[in-house]
């Protein structure tokens with residue numbers, strides 16, 4: 001996919017993403033559901049999940065079809081337009097909203113991360129980590145994909161190390177699973193990891209979710225990174 005000419009915009013603004021959706025330039029869009037997400041939803045009972053920066057909504061659709069109480073948000077109106085044919089009858093599960101703004105439904109049992117952190121300029125990363133701690137209920141999890149690489153340019157903006165990610169999420173979260181990704185799309189191939197981060201019970205913010213506690217399996221791999 002060759003890159004069209006876009007005006008110089010800040011990826012922190014919805015206009016940056018809307019221009020790309022409008023031009024149908026979305027190299028991050030898998031157009032399908034990753035295997036590790038399918039395994040995750042097959043392995044735990046359905047719960048309340050937020051998909052922030054959900055784009056065209058493939059993952060939102062998968063959660064809905066798997067019986068999860070899912071909310072997808074994106075701050076680009078053009079992302080909602082791209083999602084309309086994908087989500088079909090599940091379109092009510094997606095809303096125009098900014099990740100950093102309060103949601104009446106929070107906190108959630110799970111927040112699913114796919115290509116939001118790497119879409120944000122680094123100056124927003126610390127706020128991303130703090131917002132995650134508000135959004136995930138105690139005992140809940142972040143599950144999803146994290147993009148690692150070199151260099152400063154983006155998007156996608158790459159994490160330079162596991163320690164950099166840990167510095168954003170600890171001590172509110174602890175990493176409980178870390179695995180290679182077998183079915184990455186080209187833009188992320190060889191550079192992303194599937195990880196789960198559990199919200200520490202005792203840390204501040206994020207009271208328990210309104211729904212039943214999420215029955216999550218124990219840690220798979222405590223040696224993240």
Ligand SMILES: C[S@@+](CC[C@H](N)C(=O)[O-])C[C@H]1O[C@@H](n2cnc3c(N)ncnc32)[C@H](O)[C@@H]1O
Nearest residue numbers: 017028053054055074075076098099114115119
């Ligand atoms: C790289 S795309 C990934 C989309 C989707 N997660 C996927 O994997 O196909 C990043 C998405 O995050 C959205 N986004 C970026 N910053 C956001 C914010 N602060 N609040 C909500 N959505 C945001 C963009 O509009 C865009 O749809």
